[in-house]
Amino acid sequence: MNKKGIVVSPPFKPLYTGGISCGGGPDPVELRKYLTYWDEIDYPSNMLIHISSPDIDFLENSGKLKRTHVVFEGRVNSGRGEFFIQAQEAAFRKNQENEPGCWTIAQLADIPFYTKQNENIGVEVELYDMLPVPSADTALADILEFKEKRKDELSAFRFHMDDINEKILNSKDVPRARNTQVARLELALKDIDKTLNESGIKRVTTHLKNIINADFSGIAGAGLGSAGLSSVVGMSPLVAGVAGAGLVFGVKSLIMPSNQCPSEYSYINSIRKNFR
Structure with missing residues (x-):
């Protein structure tokens, strides 16, 4: 399987007045999620503000995280936090140029x-309450050791999840998930x-949410208002008593990047709470 790298932004909130409010290091569970399921993290730095944390420093020293340093040319709008996103987009383009299709x-x-x-x-695709992730206080060294020993299990999950995303992207539709696809994905998660x-x-049991950056306006019923269409493919939950675990597909109006950041998928936080 090809290398999987992910360029991660600092935590932020979009402002109604434009721009973003940004600050602090990444959430420990989110960082451990991307560390567990991706081969390499890029947490870009820039010439204006340097954000780090003990976790970031440890992973950088271990070689599992890099920090592409972005030097801006010309005028930079630094008043509303946009330069953090500008740095992320620049780092993504550089990584894609060096390793096409891996980031x-x-x-x-x-x-x-x-x-x-x-x-x-x-289309939003969310794996809801089905993603096991090391807790916030798990030592990063323990996660790295686990990844080394359990490459096959982690690769199986990524293969089945990527297969579902790619079928949606290539067909420009949200087909009914086949029982065999869901069963294989569910088995891979339970193995992990x-x-x-x-x-x-x-x-903890958490979520994995991504937006497929493609035009799906041709899907029947996609224009039926802001709520759009949604469907749920249920799975047997990893935590007893959790209702609604499974794959959630949503077709609706979404914010997508223009050509300056040509990523097929964008991962974002879930608004749902973690369990266990």
């Missing part, structure tokens, strides 16, 4: 934001949960 982006926010963006009918438990790693 995507993650924004630590509920709503995406880009330096140049538009609104289209798109089991091996995390056997390794003595405390974990």
Whole structure:
């Protein structure tokens, strides 16, 4: 399987007046999620403000996280936080140039934001309450050891999740998920949960949410208002008593990047709470 890298932004909130409010290091659970399921993290730095944390420094020293340093040319709008996103987009383009097809982006926010963006009918895919992730206090060294020992289980999950996303992207439709696809994905997740438990790693059950950056306006019924269309493919939850676990597909009006950030997928935070 090809390398999977992800360019992660600092946490932020879009402002109604324009721009973003940005500050602080990444949420420990979100960082551990991307560390567990991706091969390499890029947490870009820039010439204006340097944001770091002990976790970031540890991963950089271990070689599992890099910090593409972005030097802006010309005028930079620094008054509303946009330069953090500008740095993320520049780092993504550089990584894609060096390793085509291996990189995507993650924004630590509920709503995406880009330096140049538009609104289209798109698809959100959310793995709801089915993603086992090491807890916030799990030592990063323990996660790195787990990844080394359990490459096959992690690769199986990524393969089945990517397969679902790619089928949607290539067909420009949200087909009914086949029972076999869902069953394989569910089995891969349960294998990871089991091996995390056997390794003595405390974990939480969280979510993985991404936007497929393509025009899906041709889907029947996609223009039926802001709520759009949604469907849920249920799974057996990893935590007893959790209702509604599974894959959630939503077709609705979404913010997408223009050509300056040509990522097929953008990962964002879920508004749902973690369990366990």
